[in-house]
Amino acid sequence: MSRIDHSQLQGNILRGYRFGLVRHMLLEVTDRATVRAFLGVAAQGGGAEVPAITVDQPPDKTWPRDQKPASCFNIGLTFAGLRALGVAPGDLATFPTEFREGMAARATKLGDFGESAPRAWSQPFNRPEQIHLVASIHADSTAELDKVDTQVSRAFAVRGRLDGYALAQDKVYFGYTDSISQPKFSHVKDEVEPIDPYGTVLLGEPTRQEGLKFGVPTPQVLGHHGTFNAFRVLRQHVTAFEQYLDRAATELLNHPDSALVLPLDAQFSDGEKPLDRHGMLREVVAAQMCGRWRNGVPYGSSPDTMPDPASVPLTEYDYGRGSRCPVGSHMRRTNPRGGAIVQRIANYTRRLVRRGMSYGPIHTEGDSEPEVGLLGNFIGASLGAQFEAVMCDWLNLGLQDPDITGANDPLIGANSSETSWFDVTLRNGGTIRLRGFPRFVSTRGGVYTFLPSMPAIRYLARLKG
Numbered sequence: 457m458s459r460i461d462h463s464q465l466q467g468n469i470l471r472g473y474r475f476g477l478v479r480h481m482l483l484e485v486t487d488r489a490t491v492r493a494f495l496g497v498a499a500q501g502g503g504a505e506v507p508a509i510t511v512d513q514p515p516d517k518t519w520p521r522d523q524k525p526a527s528c529f530n531i532g533l534t535f536a537g538l539r540a541l542g543v544a545p546g547d548l549a550t551f552p553t554e555f556r557e558g559m560a561a562r563a564t565k566l567g568d569f570g571e572s573a574p575r576a577w578s579q580p581f582n583r584p585e586q587i588h589l590v591a592s593i594h595a596d597s598t599a600e601l602d603k604v605d606t607q608v609s610r611a612f613a614v615r616g617r618l619d620g621y622a623l624a625q626d627k628v629y630f631g632y633t634d635s636i637s638q639p640k641f642s643h644v645k646d647e648v649e650p651i652d653p654y655g656t657v658l659l660g661e662p663t664r665q666e667g668l669k670f671g672v673p674t675p676q677v678l679g680h681h682g683t684f685n686a687f688r689v690l691r692q693h694v695t696a697f698e699q700y701l702d703r704a705a706t707e708l709l710n711h712p713d714s715a716l717v718l719p720l721d722a723q724f725s726d727g728e729k730p731l732d733r734h735g736m737l738r739e740v741v742a743a744q745m746c747g748r749w750r751n752g753v754p755y756g757s758s759p760d761t762m763p764d765p766a767s768v769p770l771t772e773y774d775y776g777r778g779s780r781c782p783v784g785s786h787m788r789r790t791n792p793r794g795g796a797i798v799q800r801i802a803n804y805t806r807r808l809v810r811r812g813m814s815y816g817p818i819h820t821e822g823d824s825e826p827e828v829g830l831l832g833n834f835i836g837a838s839l840g841a842q843f844e845a846v847m848c849d850w851l852n853l854g855l856q857d858p859d860i861t862g863a864n865d866p867l868i869g870a871n872s873s874e875t876s877w878f879d880v881t882l883r884n885g886g887t888i889r890l891r892g893f894p895r896f897v898s899t900r901g902g903v904y905t906f907l908p909s910m911p912a913i914r915y916l917a918r919l920k921g
């Protein structure tokens with residue numbers, strides 16, 4: 457039984473809500489007293505004009521079908537937001553550097569340059585000083601989103617809104633099934649090892665590395681059981697991605713070692729229709745880039761065929777020596793599991809909670825194709841030791857293994873056609889190096905937020921001055 461009081465945690469941290477729609481409202485505090493009053497009511501169960509902040513479920517429980525609320529409401533504050541609400545300078549100084557600086561200032565570490573550079577970010581992310589809060593509403597209908605939106609709009613100056621939705625079958629653009637692997641906390645699932653301790657995500661709790669706790673900002677009531685979130689608006693260049701799969705499949709089809717990529721008698725379908733050899737090689741490239749076949753099956757478990765995801769374990773596997781899942785794949789970079797890596801110990805603390813939904817299409821004049829992408833939340837107790845370390849060391853530099861050092865994540869990395877490369881694994885242990893692919897995911901905006909506990913929200917509501 458967990459000794460954590462789950463009713464004092466915001467509800468979207470330890471588990472996802474599984475609603476079909478989300479709206480993230482980007483808010484500025486222009487009237488401190490009004491916002492404090494709003495937060496006070498929101499953290500005490502809400503009122504006629506104020507939505508209630510949704511709290512975590514009791515251990516081992518999910519909402520019974522008839523008790524699931526029509527919408528869920530949660531908040532994250534930027535550093536500018538904490539300051540705008542009147543947190544004392546001495547306490548503000550106890551927040552970690554990366555959070556105080558904000559996401560835009562960390563652009564180089566995050567691979568946000570060129571078309572992803574903060575100066576090219578869409579409104580209001582190009583004015584980060586105006587974003588004090590991100591309020592996230594989850595629901596199954598736009599009417600429910602609008603209802604909460606109206607309440608929120610009365611207390612804040614709304615600087616932007618981002619609407620997202622779940623694609624059918626948990627897909628994301630690029631065609632992959634997502635939301636399969638997450639850190640597992642003991643109260644959510646206790647039959648699967650290894651369990652990630654709460655300190656991976658909740659400040660003040662022990663992590664999996666003995667003796668390590670991430671620093672808790674002061675005062676205790678504000679920092680304790682809070683966590684940090686990297687909120688990212690990630691544009692996905694779908695046409696470029698599919699065109700590249702065509703090109704890479706043709707290259708592998710004509711390669712003398714083609715039979716080592718996929719046996720010549722291999723036969724599988726995309727779930728609907730049988731694929732020809734070129735079509736199957738496209739899927740192999742997509743699977744090796746991610747680490748999962750696009751239907752969700754771990755590539756390393758079935759490298760020569762794409763089985764039905766219902767027929768294989770989707771999360772219980774490892775990257776042993778000789779795994780066909782490339783060290784450079786997105787999955788292996790972001791969670792190397794038991795595979796040999798340079799930062800073996802750090803791996804235990806770099807787990808990220810991911811909550812994302814797709815967005816778009818947004819039609820912009822002059823743009824070659826409508827914008828689609830992912831509204832991603834990457835949550836953890838330390839932005840620096842978790843999100844930034846994964847983004848920088850593993851996704852974009854490949855420092856975890858000398859075989860990929862200098863190459864970026866093929867799926868989402870800061871690639872350019874001039875320098876990119878990715879090694880496709882072969883059945884005999886060799887590799888074929890693919891080169892010349894562009895960047896498939898670019899950053900359109902983002903902010904770092906602090907997700908406070910319920911007592912912390914009440915503390916913010918009570919601040920004076």
Ligand code: HEM
Nearest residue numbers: 632633634635636637690787790791808830846847868897
């Ligand atoms: C548009 C951008 C992105 C796309 C399309 C994408 C896609 C995917 C897919 C398809 C999976 C496999 C599904 C699953 O295991 O749940 C996955 C897993 C994962 N991704 Fe991403 N991703 C994106 C951005 C990111 C970023 C920015 C990070 C972190 C900084 C990240 C971290 C992870 C992690 C930690 C996993 C789970 C790995 C595991 O536990 O084995 N992803 N992603």
